[in-house]
Amino acid sequence: MNLVQRLRDTVAARRPLPAGHQVVLHLGSQKTGTTAVQSWCREHTAELAAAGVVTRTTQPDIRAALDGWYDVTRPGADDRLRAFLEDAWRSTRAPGLFYSCESNTGPAFARDSAELYPRIAENVAGIARATDGVPRHVQFTVRGYAAFLESAYQQQLKHGRAVRFDELADRVQARLSWRGVVEQLARTFGAEHVTVYDYDRDRGAARPLVGQILTDALERLGATGVEVGDEVSRRTNTRYTQRMADLSLEVLPLLDGADERAAFHRFVTDTLGRHPAPGDVPASFLAPDAVTALDERYAEDLAWIGSVVELR
Template structure:
């Protein structure tokens, strides 16, 4: 039984949500074409299953109740080993994994003479990826200003930069693998059809993109400067424990960030012009590594070139947003939160309502 394991390790903010959802949506047709996407159960679809497996491998425990990820990695490995053909494992939090986790993953997923391990890394230009990374950190509960984030980024400190530094990620994950088994997929430039990214990713799976015809509507959508700053201020008013609860993700990341606040988005968050030379130098370092390593490139390396602001676009500083614009975003958020609170079934509230009704009937009788 021959097996080709394709391990997609990131990077964050490179269309991973879209790719993972499209894999899930087309799991049956892909399986018919020999490409398998392991899932936990009908209640634990592949994206969630792979997320928990990655958490377990990394020894982390967030995004759910304590212990929710325990045993998930072993379960994923068992499911992979039961399959022949191509098996896909995908989650972006794997990108900056420590050496011991990387060695374990490679050893267990690539075990056996008939098993061939491939590593895939999707890469995006820094001018788009860095602003998206800051927004994502705020959605996850971080409270730092854009400038504080950028200062740490320039020194390679935040988790996001360890995850998006292409040479260090692929130097670690690709160690010991033939370069033709390490794939860099470039994210198409702004404005391109999302299907292009799917087509490129399918090349690493060695499958016809038509085997996954159902298009995904999922996207980790971007916010504007006012909305992101408002969320950051909200994070400052909440305790850390609250920001780590699963309900925080449900309300903030999904309902507010993905649904409510994107409808009236303010100016987009951009890379400050002062950092463009730094981003260009970092990109050149990436490209030198890619060319020298001999890894497989799917797409166009020119897609990684960070572009300056358009001539008619003015840079908007997320740390200097007018109070009125933040207030507008806050009122939109408050309206959505109030509507959600009224919609949800609260057993205690229902008991009180029923008691009041019964008392009213008694008084009337």
């Protein structure tokens, strides 16, 4: 980044956001109900606005405003995010803003790192600069390492990356931990301004996870009178069956270009995912003993997380 751009970002970070406003930042993680949270907000935009909350949860709009997914290494990233949030307040009279985008924290895994969310330090620092001067609270959801690793791998297949599971697992499995992620969030925003949600918690008859995230956010934003009830979307992304995963590994190396990979993804999802053949089973990649070890590590880390920030 050149000197002029660094100076522009510094000025943008110091410019005060509108007085009397506050923001809840729902930052992920991926594959933990974020799509359902965002869908509910889009379906209740008018009701939320009447209660003093403006939402920014539509991913194509966020990508367009930020010139792609948020990346602090790109010149002007802080400016674009800050301007996007300011515009939400400028275009409405709502004092509260709910922003939901799981991609602001960067990719869950990168080829050059064994860490979980290797870019989170620089990315959340950028988010902090872009929201400096306004009260803010961060929501982040964690889930068991075995399920998260398998889900993240399937996401790579969906995006057209023909990587074998063992290649990913061999690099990251031993280092899987939410501790570094939570430490970074707490260090950047303050532990009292971070709530972590356990995706795997048995909530019984209590409010489901998506409803809990939304209810907590609206309470913090002072949106009285908005009830998050049974209309909470349970929309989920299609989970790969073993046949879908095996076919992807065979076909993806033969495809040429993003258009062909996108067309193949639509075929796999629409034809095989929504109309499974008899005997299809959910894709599974980890051995049972590996799952057990990862579950035990997750339980230990949850206890630690609960000692650092609010855990729900």
